[in-house]
Amino acid sequence: MRLLDKFKKKGFESENVKPENSEEIIVDRFPFADAPNTACFTCRHVLEEHKPILYVSHDEDGYWQFLCGGSHKEEDARVVSLASILNIDETMGDLAGLDYGECAEAEDAASDWMVKCTLSEGMK
Incomplete structure (x- = not known):
């Protein structure tokens, strides 16, 4: 079972997450169709260790994942x-x-993104 599935099984709802430093995002220019406060998944490596985001998925159920590209628990x-x-x-x-x-995946922070897959990867 993917980690994302475990969150959903526990009743996680993806709405109304308060963005940190939300004043920095100008809503008129927000590039996503989803609202700025839409919840998404990341990993501690990105958030706490400041590793680059190298894997992004927009899952079939609408959830977004922004991960470092490594293995996750x-x-x-x-x-x-x-x-x-x-x-x-x-x-x-x-x-x-x-x-x-x-x-989409990138080899490193300077690489181009390659859009290439569906749902089989991400947080497992």
Whole structure:
């Protein structure tokens, strides 16, 4: 079972997460179709260790994941707003057009994104 599925099984709801430093995001220019306070998943590596985001998925059920691209355990998961992700890395707005079921990966922070898969990866 993917980590995301474990969160949903526990009754996690994806709405109304207060973005950190939300004043930094200008709603008129918010690139995602989802609201700035939409909850999404990241990992402690991105949030606490400041590793670059190298894996992004927009799951079939609408959830977003912004991960470091490494291996994860359940305790590595963090829930933040889309606005918070843009505060961490504003280039994530370039991936706002990912359709449901699509993901994108990069080899490192300087690499181009490759849109290539559906749901089989991410937080497992």
